Amino acid sequence: MLNEMEYILAVWEERSFTRAAGRLYISQPALSAAVRRAEERLGVQIFDRNTRPVSVTPAGEKYIESALKIRQILAGMTDYFAALDTLQAGRVSIGTSDYFSSYTLPEIVRDFKKRYPQIDVELSVADPARRNGMLRDEAVDLLLCVEGEVDGDTAEAAVWRQEYLMLAVSKDDSVAQAVRKGRYTIADIKNGEHRGLQGEAASISVFSEKSFLSLQKQNDIYSRTLAICRDAGFEPVFDTGASLQITAYHMVRAGLGVAFVREELIRHVVDTNDVYLYAIDSPLVHRNISIAHKKNRSLPQAVQAMNDFLYQIGSI
Numbered sequence: 001m002l003n004e005m006e007y008i009l010a011v012w013e014e015r016s017f018t019r020a021a022g023r024l025y026i027s028q029p030a031l032s033a034a035v036r037r038a039e040e041r042l043g044v045q046i047f048d049r050n051t052r053p054v055s056v057t058p059a060g061e062k063y064i065e066s067a068l069k070i071r072q073i074l075a076g077m078t079d080y081f082a083a084l085d086t087l088q089a090g091r092v093s094i095g096t097s098d099y100f101s102s103y104t105l106p107e108i109v110r111d112f113k114k115r116y117p118q119i120d121v122e123l124s125v126a127d128p129a130r131r132n133g134m135l136r137d138e139a140v141d142l143l144l145c146v147e148g149e150v151d152g153d154t155a156e157a158a159v160w161r162q163e164y165l166m167l168a169v170s171k172d173d174s175v176a177q178a179v180r181k182g183r184y185t186i187a188d189i190k191n192g193e194h195r196g197l198q199g200e201a202a203s204i205s206v207f208s209e210k211s212f213l214s215l216q217k218q219n220d221i222y223s224r225t226l227a228i229c230r231d232a233g234f235e236p237v238f239d240t241g242a243s244l245q246i247t248a249y250h251m252v253r254a255g256l257g258v259a260f261v262r263e264e265l266i267r268h269v270v271d272t273n274d275v276y277l278y279a280i281d282s283p284l285v286h287r288n289i290s291i292a293h294k295k296n297r298s299l300p301q302a303v304q305a306m307n308d309f310l311y312q313i314g315s316i
Contacts, residue, residue: 003034004034004035004037004038005067005070005071006024006071007020007024007031007034007035007038008035008038008046008063008064008067009064009067009068009071010023010024010031011031011035011047011054012047012056012060012064015053015054015055016053016054017031017032017035017054035047042059042063044057044059044060044063045057045059045060046059046060046063047060048060087116087118087119087301087302087305088118089118089119089302090116090118090119090120090300090301090302090303090305091119091120091121091122091302092119092120092121092122092141092142092302092303092305092306093121093122093123093124093139093140093141093142094121094122094123094124094140094141094142094143094144094306095124095126095131095134095135095139095140095142095143095144095145096123096124096125096131096143096144096145097125097145098125098244099244099245099262099265100144100145101123101125102246103264103265103268104144104264105123105144108309108310108313109121109123111309111313112306112309115309116302116305119302119305119306121306124139124140127218128145128149128218129218131143131145131149132149132150132151132154132155135151135154135155135292135293135294136151136154136155136294138294138297141293141299141300141303141306142291142292142293142303142306142307142310143155143157143290143291143292143293144160144289144290144291144310145289145290145292146220146287146288146289146290147159147287147288147289147290148220149220150290150292154294154295155292155293155294155295156292156293156294156295157290157291157292158290158291158292159288159289159290160288160289160290160291160310160311160314161288161289161314162286162287162288162289163262163263163264163286163287163288163289164262164263164279164285164286165221165224165260165261165262165263165280165284165285165286165287166184166189166260166261166262166263166266166277166278166279166280166285167202167204167207167258167259167260167261167277167278167280168248168249168252168258168259168260168261168275168276168277168278169207169210169252169258169275169276169277169278170252170253170254170255170258170274170275170276171273171274171275171276172255172274173210173255173258173276175206175207175209175210176276179202179206179278181200181201181202182200182201182202182278182279182280182281183202183276183277183278184276184277184278184279185271185273185276185277186266186269186271186272186273186275186277187271188277189263189266189267189277190266190267190271200279201278201279201280201281202278202279202280202281203232203280203281204228204229204232204280204281204282205232205233205234207258208229208232208234208236210237210257210258211237211238211239211256211257211258212225212229212236212237212238212239212257212258212259212260213238213239213240213241213242213248213251213252213256213257213258213259214238214239214240214242214248214259214260215240215242215243215244215245215248216240216243217240220287221245221260222238222240224260224284224285224287225238225260226238227284228260228280228282228284228285231282231284232282239251239256239257242259245259245261245262245265246265246269248261249261249265249269249275252275253272253274253275260280260285261277263277289314291307291310291311293307
């Protein structure tokens with residue numbers, strides 16, 4: 001049908017069956033037969049063959065109008081896919097958490113856009129269960145999340161980078177004033193002086209009487225806090241009133257309890273000189289961050305470019 005359309009457009013553009021046949025490298029009888037088959041199929045006459053040059057009928061005018069639109073659409077589609085091939089266009093949607101969308105991804109998206117300015121990047125924030133559903137339904141292309149949040153039945157995940165959890169304690173806290181082992185200031189964290197956390201680490205048991213501020217029970221930090229404390233031989237008392245990790249941090253500043261926070265979060269907060277950060281002696285303070293995509297899905301080139309870019313950044 002597309003060849004037929006191009007034959008008819010060639011006759012209209014050349015105003016001649018003979019010239020159109022020469023341009024198309026077919027014989028004039030073959031071209032005339034192809035046009036007649038199209039007219040018979042449509043039940044209308046497209047060309048008035050009694051005029052010189054050949055002209056179109058009113059029905060032919062409608063056909064030509066429609067055919068030109070189809071040609072334009074096809075050309076646009078071809079250009080679009082060619083642009084995707086060279087990453088001149090495309091779209092990537094990343095499902096993630098409030099934390100990553102606020103603190104981790106903005107700079108990464110900025111740098112990605114510098115390399116691929118025509119690719120649109122969308123961040124979709126949702127809880128882990130909803131994010132997995134979005135990935136399954138292909139409402140998002142990638143997930144950036146804590147490793148345990150990935151639904152292994154529908155998603156394929158790989159480790160992106162490792163992060164550390166540190167215990168935030170108010171400087172006014174009497175235990176914090178007494179315990180120096182594993183203790184760092186916000187300035188220490190920002191200067192990287194806490195690297196090698198295993199060397200000087202405090203036992204969580206010295207904070208066993210404190211209220212542990214945490215996110216909701218479905219959050220990974222809640223379950224890790226519980227496991228770390230239980231490994232040390234006590235059952236923590238929780239206050240799960242914080243909906244965001246930054247909220248828990250500010251509750252620590254107000255002296256309402258202690259909280260495990262991401263080391264990376266501390267790099268983004270203003271140093272108010274009122275919080276200590278403790279390296280805690282537990283393997284559970286180390287956790288992996290993963291990038292996941294839907295199983296058995298071939299990633300579009302723009303999505304693959306973002307996936308590769310994330311791993312490049314993560315390896316730095």
